Amino acid sequence: MTAPFFLAKGLTGGAYIGTEAAGALTLHLTKTAAYCTGDLLSVRVLLLGAALTPATLAGAWAGKRLVTRISDQLFVRLVEAGLVISGLLFLAGL
Known part of the structure; x- marks a missing residue:
């Protein structure tokens, strides 16, 4: 939901991911407090959450390496x- 707004503000690469991560952490x-x-x-x-932590960390590490190697234009694309694929899947009911 926030991606179009962050892209409209010109955030790309690490700035985009960091802002997205800060928002996700807050959420x-x-x-968690409410639950x-x-x-x-x-x-x-x-325990299930703790079991998923290594995969989450590995994904973050791999993503950071990828983002530092691609251009801002490719990142935005x-x-x-x-976003387009997610929207189409939503419309298809998947």
Whole structure:
């Protein structure tokens, strides 16, 4: 949802990803606090989250390496292509 706004502001590469990550972190911390308050987090859910952490870190590492090697123009095109594909999948009901 935020991608078009960040691209419109001219964010690319590391600035785009960092801004997106800061927004996601804020959102997830808020949701986690709300879930804890509502007693909706179980030990099983926390363990599953911890189990996914290595894959998340590996993806972030690989993504950073990729972003530093591509041009800003290609970065914007890839993000826009992802948005178009996501929109089409949404419209298709997938």
